[in-house]
Amino acid sequence: MTDWALLRQVVLATDDIEGAGTLIREKFRLGKGFADPELATVGLADDTMALAGGSYLELVAPSSGAPMGAALSRWLTKTGGGGYALSVQHSDAVGARDRAVALGVRLAADQLVMGHPIVQFHPADAGLLLELDGIADPEKWFWDGLGVDPSPDALIHDVVSVEAGVADPAATTSLWTEILGFGPVERHTFDLGGREVRLVPKAENPRWTITLKRSTAGAELSEGALLGAEFRYV
Template identity: 85%
Template sequence: MTDWALLRQVVLATGDIEGAGALVREKFRLGKGFADPELDTVGLADDTMALAGGSYLELVAPSSDAPMGAALSRWLAKTGGGGYALSVQHSDAEAARDRAVALGVRLAADQRVMGHPIVQFHPADAGLLLELDGIADPEKWFWDGMGVDPSPDALIDDILRVDAGVADPASATALWTEILGFGPVEKHTFDLGGRLVYLVPKADRPQWTITLRRSPLGGGLTDGDLLGVELRYV
């Protein structure tokens, strides 16, 4: 069994990274984000915004026809955008990778970033693009010290829950349980450091529902859709 696993980033895909970033910042009063320079080499533009609770909202868009950019372009053509990937900080990402490979799961990525192992599992096998980030200290994250600081005026301060649509929740739950090294999981629900991921039957729109925690300034937020996902607030 794994020592721990934390949901760190929820990734939304869009065809317009600048427009989507401006929309999210305006709606939630978030500060400037961080663009991972390594993603451009695989055809992706990104914009990662920090929340005070330690989680991050990330936007990705195609930037070229390099492999991951081309794959995202095809996905956007089919779906129009929305919930795309989950990044989970894991105590032993390499062991999780080995368990996945033994189960026949294909890897979308297997590399080191800033000295840490990063593994992505193919969405056709895992139900969605699941990334595990092997940063050994649960108090540390990639963007610490990069200037991606939470805005003191933000209307939200953490991600509490993601209802993510997958084709077969029961099969995906069994697979994730094995890969992550979890004990028995009930109701297709994974507790990832107090942030919950529910694997639910895939619907046409929206495929994901994200529950966000209001900051003390966020009392005026009302539930609704944004960038192809349904947003709820508590």
């Protein structure tokens, strides 16, 4: 069993990174984001915004015809955008990778980033694009010290849960359980450091439902669709 796993970033895909960034900042009063320079080399533009509770909202868009940019373009043509990927900080990303490969799961990425192992599992095998980030200290993250600080005026504090549609929740739950090194999981729901990921039938719930914790200033937030996902608040 794994020592711990922590949901860090919820990733939404769009074909308009600037427009989506403006929209989500205005909606939640979020501050300056960060563009990961590693992603430009694979054809992606991104905008990552910090929340005070330690999680992040990330936007990605195609920026070129490089492999990942081309794949995202095809996905956007098919879906129109929305929930795309989850980044999970994991105590043993290499071990999880090896278990996945042994199960026949294809890797979309397997590399070192800032000295840490990063693994992405192909969404056709893992149900969605699942990334594991092997940063050994759960109190640290990639963007620490890079000026991607939460806005003190933000209306949201943290990610509470993500409900993501997959073709077969039971089979995907079984696969994730083995890859992540978890014990038994109930109701297809993974507790990732106090943030939940719930797998539901994609045919019944094509949009992700993202639940966020309000800040003290966020009492008037209204629930509804945003950037191809459903947003709720607690």
